[in-house]
Amino acid sequence: MTQIDQAKGVREGEELDAAAVDRFMKQAIPDLAGEPTIRQYPGGASNLTYQVDYGGRSFVLRRPPFGKIAKSAHDMLREARVMQALKPVYPYVPDIIAVCDDHDVLGCDFYVMERLKGIILRQDFPEGFDLSEQDTRKLCLSVIDKLVDLHRVDAKAAGLDSLGKGAGYVQRQIGGWSDRFRKSRTEDVGDFETVMTWLNDKMPEDVAQVVIHNDYRFDNVVLNPDNPFEVIGVLDWEMATIGDPLMDLGNSLAYWIQADDEGPFQMLRRQPTHRPGMLTRNEVVAYYMEKSGFRVDNFDFYEIYGLFRLAVIIQQIYYRFYHGQTKDTRFAAFGHAANYLEQRCLKLIEASTL
Structure with a gap:
């Protein structure tokens, strides 16, 4: 039996005031009794x-x-509002139980949601999670299907159409992430x-304006422990918006690091996309386009953009450490990771026919 995903010990310096949490929880959920046990999930760097x-x-x-964070980043109240609006039309969103904007409680905005008890696939399959190559492929397709379903949401x-800024999403992303990189660059x-420059020169028009997750990965997906092919939850809606599905x-x-990728890229792997039966990146693109109806002749721009954006996210975190x-x-080691991603982008640009 595969273990249901569990939180672990709280990292040093990230402890919560248990008494303050207890007071808030009992005010939000009056029938709670006893003292809270607080643990922390190991994933995530944000x-x-x-x-x-x-x-x-x-x-x-x-x-x-x-610690110090960018003014517009980590907006817990926005994330909770998005989840509440999405829940009726995309049932994989966890229920929001309570939202707190009173900084006297924990010194920040936060929210409390239901815990979905299931399997979360992180760097490798958990102990006891033994799938054949055929079943791994079935699981992989099921997870991609939920991204397609999200992109079909009306x-x-x-009530989410005001979440985005309208046409020009691609242009805003290239400009915004470029600006964020320049502001967070360190000398190493x-x-x-x-x-x-390449991304700016090769920008396509928006393919569509749909609800997008912006951080859709295996470790943000919760699987039914009794039927791992069934997705019961999608987590981490912080960056969700209206934008381009591609x-x-x-x-x-x-x-999406696959089995035949080079060693330095393998070191960045944080989900089990290397397993036999998992689709390759090219297969993911082909399957997604077939299922979603969104088409593009050459995916190079979107692949390089994704790697660049990941490099900026890594660099913003590294800037705080540096x-x-x-x-x-x-x-x-996040600075080394950013440097590797630059080299990977440059190789893809050199090989691109765009």
Whole structure:
């Protein structure tokens, strides 16, 4: 029996005030009794996610990282609003239980949601999760299908059409991520100027305007422990917006490291896309286009954009470590990762026929 995903010990420096959490929880859910047990989920390098247990009842609390953060980043209240609006039309969103904008409680905005008890696939399959090559492929297709389903959501009917800024999404992303990179660059990381120029020169028009997740990966998907081919939840809606679906797919493929990729890329792998039976990136693109109806003759722009965006996210985190704003040693090698991603982008640009 594969273990249901569980939180672990709280990382040093990321402890919550248990008494404050308890007061808030009991005000939001009056029938709670006893004292809370608070643990932390190990994944993620951005927002912090905790499991709060009262006996047999489990909840999940999401808050921004500690330390200095960008003004527009880690907007917990927006994330909760998006989830509440999406839930009726995309049932894989967890229920929001309570939202807190009173900084006297934990010093930040946060929200509490239901805990979905299931399997989350992180870097490797968990112990006891033994799938044949054929079943691994079936699982892989099921996870891609949920991204297609999201891109089919009627944003207007869900009341989410105001979430985006309208046409010009691709242009805003290239400009925005380029600006964020330049502001977070450290002297030990390459300048990405060739990559940013290429992306700016090759920008296509938006393919469509749909609800996009912007961080759709295996470790943000919850599987039914009794039927791992069934997705019961999609997590981490912080960056969800209205935008171009192929940009969303490009973001996902930046994490899609397959079995035949070179060693340095393998070191960045954080989901089991290397397993026999998993689709290759090219197969993912072909399957997605067949199922979604969105078409493009050449996917190079979206693949390179996804890698560049991932490099910026990594660099923004590394900037905080480099300047001593966080002591989390997990981030010490992020500068090397950003440098590798620049080289990968440059190789793809050189080989591209765009």
